Amino acid sequence: QKEVEQDPGPLSVPEGAIVSLNCTYSNSAFQYFMWYRQYSRKGPELLMYTYSSGNKEDGRFTAQVDKSSKYISLFIRDSQPSDSATYLCAMSAVAGGSYIPTFGRGTSLIVHP
């Protein structure tokens, strides 16, 4: 079992829908959580960065961390065709000042007009 699990999709939704993307993890030491968006033939770009548990909102995007369940989510409100991309979660531990984040394999999202 990988340390970070992420459903590869694809997840297909109509424009305007609320999208929920999720990752589960097994390492309870993870404290830093990130979501990246990757367009086709491009590198990943950071969307959200959170520390420990709770919610963080940025425009149409909300990141949620539930450490008790070892589960993180990214919600996209009012989804747009331009949101069509692969979304990668990543996380890292505090102990030892880890330089190596653990990435999920990514979920492909398709928002159709």
Add this chain to the structure above:
Amino acid sequence: NAGVTQTPKFQVLKTGQSMTLQCAQDMNHNSMYWYRQDPGMGLRLIYYSASEGTTDKGEVPNGYNVSRLNKREFSLRLESAAPSQTSVYFCASGTGANQPQHFGDGTRLSIL
């Protein structure tokens, strides 16, 4: 703002050939990373450099070498390319431990 620049963008090699992938960042970041991304496998770390003068192996280092030339530049070398090294290679940089990374747009490498 260039960010992380990778060269070349595309390359085709024959088995056994060698090549160096170049990466440069202009954000004054301490840490730099090399990943490969294969369908269904996600991002896998090849090597990283926590700071200028240091390099360490990641998850899949076999068949690769790296050089942290200075704070800006981190190169990845394939000494004797194999078809299994056909992949998209991403370079990334970051300010340090547990901080987000900034990625380049990748080098698409095919080995015949």
